[in-house]
Amino acid sequence: DSGVTQTPKHLITATGQRVTLRCSPRSGDLSVYWYQQSLDQGLQFLIQYYNGEERAKGNILERFSAQQFPDLHSELNLSSLELGDSALYFCASSDAPNTEAFFGQGTRLTVV
């Protein structure tokens, strides 16, 4: 158990819909990262937050948004969903650049 909790584990939804993925980082970790992993692909960096502030942005679509709350949990919002958004979405957290980033078990999103 990495200490990073992602909910839900699985999500099936229809095209055009909106979903929210939730991540609770390890206790004390200020940095939260979001990644998208399509089938047999690498991890695409989406966005990073540090202590509530957006720190870095990757290839995140305009239909996607995220935030980190005062209690440090984070949410990734995906709207106007398309079939191609079906993927495993990972959240990771860490407390410093020189330490390991711990990953949650991911949310598997299927858009039908």
Added chain:
Amino acid sequence: AQTVTQSQPEMSVQEAETVTLSCTYDTSESDYYLFWYKQPPSRQMILVIRQEAYKQQNATENRFSVNFQKAAKSFSLKISDSQLGDAAMYFCAYRSYSTDKLIFGTGTRLQVFP
């Protein structure tokens, strides 16, 4: 912008043999960290080994070791005495010290044959 390249989509090794996975990266920063993560079929991301760029000594964790060549921007992973449980996707990752951004390569799928 930093990039991480893994040029070997797939590798295979016989049980008990040694295999080396390649990784190169591009950065203009002098302070950073490099990691190898393993992703077994369960899809869980597991840290294998990490290297601080300011350290000249190559990191070692049991059967896993790295060959870190800072000038060449190369960071390869050597797995010795390969075991069936080593079969997985392996991702090389770069982490900026200044921005804390963590980016991954495209991965190498390692197969281990008995």
